Amino acid sequence: MARFILRRFLSGVLTVLMVFVINFIIIKAAPGDPIRTIMGKETDDPVLREALMEKWGLNKSIPEQFWSQFSNALKGDLGTSIIYNRSVNDMINERLAATVLLGIVSSLLALVTGTALGIFCARHEGSFIDGLLSTISYALDAMPSFWLGLMLIILLSSKLGLLPTQGMVDARADYQGIKHVLDVALHLVLPTLTLVLITMPGYFRIAKSSIQQVTSEDFITTLRATGMSRKKIFDKYIFKNAILPTVTMFGITLAFLVTGVTLIEIVFSWPGTGRLTMTAINQRDYPVLMGIYLVMSVSVAVVMVLVDIAYAFLDPRIRYDK
């Protein structure tokens, strides 16, 4: 068990290292002169250029540059925005909470609803609802998340005027206390709904197929032959066996979820890192983009390692392997 955790931990560290290396290579290989971007097109003062080179560390050798950036990143310093001249850390920090809120709420909801519907359809295979939900989930799987978000805005808000579509709070009202919480919750509905709909099909499919698969296993037939009640067989034996692939799925979906959150934040003007990504793209603010990429990758890696460890606790077969 300890060895398993250590192994997973090491591969997590390796992942972060790799992300950093890729980042560095891309920036170095990119066409164009970064100094030009900073200075603007009009000025071309050699003294200024020299000073800027010094400031951004571009006059050092490539390995030196790599090392200084890497050690800074290790210390948690992601550099400075070339547009706002602010610390990237600060820029991401003030936005991260909104993203994490949206991400956690929607991933947990998708996990629960997708799994529940999958279980329901597995137990009512061939029923009308099974057919309907399977078709819907196939279609949702093919849907661009941002498009679904736009359509929900058109349907639920523009036409029916039901829910707020932009931002995280009502800027005009400036609520306090419990009213503030309710306001955020109301603004959370549409972005969450979109994300849940987009990520749910994965859980739905995996829950349905693994329930069906476990139900046809010999040990379930044996248990039925013992006269044990169907409820007990399902609650204890089918469920615990069939839930394992869902746990794995949760890890795999994370990367997909992070992408989805970014796009959905842009659709709903949610004040998180997704919006920051958009502005950074438009202004070609590379340190910010790299910072976001690094933060996202590290978060995904950390959660995935945690998910794997949780899996090892649930499945006795893993604990002793390797």
Place this chain on the structure above:
Amino acid sequence: MLKKIANKCIRAFMADRQLRIGVIGIVCLLLIIIFAPTIATHDPYSFDFKRLLAPGVGGHILGTNHLGQDVFSMLVYGVGTSLKVAVISAFISGALGVIIGGVSGYIGGVTDTIISEIINIFLMIPTFFLILLIISLFGNSIVNVMIVIGVTTWPGNAKLMRAQALSLRERTFVQSAVALGETKPQILFKYILPNGIFPVVANTTRGMAGAILTEAALSFLGLGDPNIISWGQMIYQGKQYTTSAWWISAFSGIAVIITVIFFYMLGDGLNHVFNPKYNYGRSK
């Protein structure tokens, strides 16, 4: 061998509904590309003063956008962009995956350990941000988009191919080729790759669907190629007009969904064909 596969494909085509829908759907899309000038009711590149016309108004079946372009005709011309992105990026991804995975699985040892670790890492990190970063740095031409999607999505294919190579390596016909003194590259290209490629082919069609969605997402972030017509960009343009002209985003999104579903169906159907355990019309 080939004849057997062809026979099986024909039988599967008749028996498997998903494969049938997928193949017919994609053939239809190809026909739309070929006959685009005939099918389109207007020139999608012509700007007009008739802006933001609702569907059906003034002979515009699906309305016009903010520049007065005919939405239906843009959709028709957009098929080509989507399919081009799908096929080329999936081909790059498939080729890289097959070669890297095949080499890794066949050679084994330290090479395999390193490559499979890299594959696992790539499967873990959010690829979309990587694509985003590269496109915004290297420029957002459609060629770049296709190459970058291909280059960043190979690990899934490589993983499949590696597993195939690992099992094929132990098979008798490969062992006898080794005994007959054929060189490693010969064995790799003559036996391992051709025999192990089928699951990758099926996966690649899913990759095509993924590429279409990724291109759309990039366009939505303003990183699409401004010189071409793409459904993703139409959704992006329509975003500003969700209240006044919902049809711009709505119809282009539906076009994406239908195309992606065709590729999914094709992929699922191919999986059924290549999976020896899958039998049609099970009796028990």
Place this chain on the structure above:
Amino acid sequence: MRNVLSVENLNVTYVNKSKRVMAVRNASFSINRGDSLGIVGESGSGKSTLAMAILGLLPAQTTQITGKALFLEDKDLFSISEKEMNEIRWKKLAVVFQKAMNSLSPVHRISEMIEDIYCVHEPRATKDEIRQVTFRLLKLVNLPERVYNLYPHEMSGGMLQRVAIAISLLHQPQLLIFDEATTALDVVTQGQILNEIVQMEKELETTRIMITHDMSVVATSCTKIAVMYAGEIVETGFVKDVMVNPSHPYTKALLKSFPSLKGENAKMESIPGFLPDLTKDYPYCIFAPRCSEAGKRCFREKPTLKPDSIGGASACFIQQGGVE
């Protein structure tokens, strides 16, 4: 001598949208206390379907069952309610399935599963009591007590099969069904387990049905035999008689297709032709198309099981007045 199970005219049909597969056709047999009956046949002969039908484990929507199965001279297993069936299950009628590897939940300890199974019929049993019962049974199947706290993946196939047998004995059932229970094991382990089963029965006085495709399993572990072909029982009798002097041509052919137990160097032969299409009705002898001794009558009439003088029976016109 008390009758344990008496099956009469059992028909099992699998029904789906497009076709009906008659997997078991008009099967009748009975088994008395202390008997061990081996049901032999090739794969697809309907022998497992027969077992699943008796156990009431076939999916109700896709199967049709007709006939009677009188259990302990008391209840017809095909007409009692689910509740009554559950009372019989495991308490009086238990089963061991083919793949030992899959017959235990991989994420639960053996002890946990056994406790749950035991409590189905003895809800007030204490953990200690269950442990004592299980330890005794584990000893019976030659396993150390420590396996009680293991997970299935920590044991070998032979050990798992022994655990499955021990579990089937928890309530000392009157009838035990082994559905290809030793097929997945290697020959040595299979031999050991078969010996243990025979030993065990001397102590426990259970009655057993052994479903297998392997004649040698029947030869070493059963007293009676029923041979199935294409869903029909074609011959029954005592193992010692049928093995030495088979009357039905199919039994003869089946015996020839297995290596001799005594190590004689007889030629092994396979049976020409294929299993018949089970979606069709056969108003004549179902084995006739593959039979080397078939005559005109075999294609005209259907033979029924006719008892002979030594306690056996066969469904063949050779014993019933000739094939012409």
